[in-house]
Amino acid sequence: MILEVFSGKQFNEEFLVDADKSISHRCAIFSLLTNGENIIKNYLRAEDTLNSLEIAKKLGAKIEDNGDVIKIIAPKKIKEADDVLYCGNSGTTIRIYSGLLAGVDGFFVLTGDEYLRRRPMKRISAPLISIGAKIDGRENANLAPLSIRGGKLKSFKYESKIASAQVKSAMILAALNTNDISTYIEPFLSRDHTERMLKGMGADIECKMENGKWRVNIAPLKEKLNPLNITVPNDPSSAFFFAVAAAITNSTAIIKNVTLNQTRIEAYKVLEKMGATIEYILKEDKYEPIGDIVVKGNQLQAVEVSNNIPWLIDELPALAMAMAVAHGKSIVRGAKELRVKESDRIKAVVENLKKCGVEAKEFEDGYEIIGGDVKSALIDSFGDHRIAMSFAILGILSGMKIQQAECINTSFPNFFKLLSKVAKYRIMDVD
Numbered sequence: 001m002i003l004e005v006f007s008g009k010q011f012n013e014e015f016l017v018d019a020d021k022s023i024s025h026r027c028a029i030f031s032l033l034t035n036g037e038n039i040i041k042n043y044l045r046a047e048d049t050l051n052s053l054e055i056a057k058k059l060g061a062k063i064e065d066n067g068d069v070i071k072i073i074a075p076k077k078i079k080e081a082d083d084v085l086y087c088g089n090s091g092t093t094i095r096i097y098s099g100l101l102a103g104v105d106g107f108f109v110l111t112g113d114e115y116l117r118r119r120p121m122k123r124i125s126a127p128l129i130s131i132g133a134k135i136d137g138r139e140n141a142n143l144a145p146l147s148i149r150g151g152k153l154k155s156f157k158y159e160s161k162i163a164s165a166q167v168k169s170a171m172i173l174a175a176l177n178t179n180d181i182s183t184y185i186e187p188f189l190s191r192d193h194t195e196r197m198l199k200g201m202g203a204d205i206e207c208k209m210e211n212g213k214w215r216v217n218i219a220p221l222k223e224k225l226n227p228l229n230i231t232v233p234n235d236p237s238s239a240f241f242f243a244v245a246a247a248i249t250n251s252t253a254i255i256k257n258v259t260l261n262q263t264r265i266e267a268y269k270v271l272e273k274m275g276a277t278i279e280y281i282l283k284e285d286k287y288e289p290i291g292d293i294v295v296k297g298n299q300l301q302a303v304e305v306s307n308n309i310p311w312l313i314d315e316l317p318a319l320a321m322a323m324a325v326a327h328g329k330s331i332v333r334g335a336k337e338l339r340v341k342e343s344d345r346i347k348a349v350v351e352n353l354k355k356c357g358v359e360a361k362e363f364e365d366g367y368e369i370i371g372g373d374v375k376s377a378l379i380d381s382f383g384d385h386r387i388a389m390s391f392a393i394l395g396i397l398s399g400m401k402i403q404q405a406e407c408i409n410t411s412f413p414n415f416f417k418l419l420s421k422v423a424k425y426r427i428m429d430v431d
């Protein structure tokens with residue numbers, strides 16, 4: 001499908017975006033470790049998180065969905081599925097489930113779509129194999145399909161070279177299925193929803209910052225966790241597309257009920273540095289700080305980004321759209337991880353910006369963008385939701401056509417409805 005966006009005008013609008021993807025995945029997966037009925041309100045009904053829920057069902061959970069609240073009734077024991085577990089486009093699903101299933105009796109096969117089957121899995125299979133997991137896959141357990149023969153795992157002390165919440169979460173779940181205390185260390189704090197949620201459910205997990213590194217001690221599970229009763233906050237990464245829309249059109253976006261967790265809102269801080277006025281309004285603070293973000297656009301200035309990269313990795317493509325119209329040369333470095341997301345996001349950003357007449361250059365670990373006039377172009381989304389939505393937002397300035405825009409449904413099905421608040425668009429069914 002092609003999404004054609006027509007140029008829009010200034011706006012002053014409220015955005016109630018879809019629920020947080022990271023937290024929704026964890027609700028589905030962690031429910032399996034509980035002893036009862038998990039009540040999840042505002043679960044994200046997007047392709048990625050529906051795949052996580054479907055897998056929970058295949059592993060024995062009973063799901064009751066009244067269209068509003070989703071109840072996940074945990075099985076007495078996680079059961080072996082009689083078919084392949086399909087993770088679709090979702091790295092979070094395949095990696096976190098692998099960590100859980102490595103310690104569960106049974107045989108499991110996890111796979112996904114053509115994009116997921118190209119993404120690196122060594123980052124989870126290597127540490128899991130080092131603690132006794134039986135995992136295999138193409139390229140020596142690096143590419144899905146992954147097969148897992150679940151069984152006994154050893155407690156561990158593992159220091160990861162990358163700050164990845166998916167790897168951390170996989171190892172924390174594996175640690176719950178061992179027989180002694182394990183320690184996981186990452187070089188920089190990655191999003192910490194797993195630690196917060198599992199602690200809230202009664203797991204014995206201690207976290208601290210030590211010499212600039214994030215250290216998590218995990219005790220094995222003695223008994224099942226307490227069921228969740230949670231309202232998932234909205235997703236600040238999805239909302240960021242509309243923050244950029246406000247920033248590049250001198251408009252105002254009022255973003256409602258998102259998590260204000262520091263590991264998730266760093267991109268807003270960068271937009272602020274570029275000249276946007278941003279206000280954070282904290283409304284509650286239980287498992288996660290939750291509130292509103294008000295973004296007001298101004299003339300944008302170029303910026304250099306090389307710190308706190310794990311806290312804004314998913315927002316970098318959208319931020320690149322702000323860089324494309326900012327005054328001066330912006331630089332992003334230290335973001336090599338962008339190359340192993342749903343697409344190679346460094347290549348996707350730079351190639352597509354060039355098509356729009358913007359001067360941009362690739363580095364191995366980032367890019368350089370010189371802000372200027374943007375013209376309408378036919379964008380290759382490379383099947384990547386964040387690339388498709390970023391260029392749709394840039395299209396508010398002078399129009400844009402985006403190929404394979406159906407990928408937006410993997411994370412943010414309400415994007416289209418909200419896009420109509422800022423620009424007119426049409427959808428053409430054939431690419």
Ligand SMILES: O=C(O)C1=C[C@@H](OP(=O)(O)O)[C@@H](O)[C@H](O)C1
Nearest residue numbers: 022092163164165166167313314
């Ligand atoms: O754990 C999570 O929910 C996620 C972790 C990040 O990936 P990495 O763990 O690969 O950094 C992020 O990019 C992804 O969108 C969601």
Ligand SMILES: C=C(OP(=O)(O)O)C(=O)O
Nearest residue numbers: 089090091092093314341
């Ligand atoms: C990288 C992302 O997700 P995942 O790794 O779960 O596919 C994303 O949503 O930008």
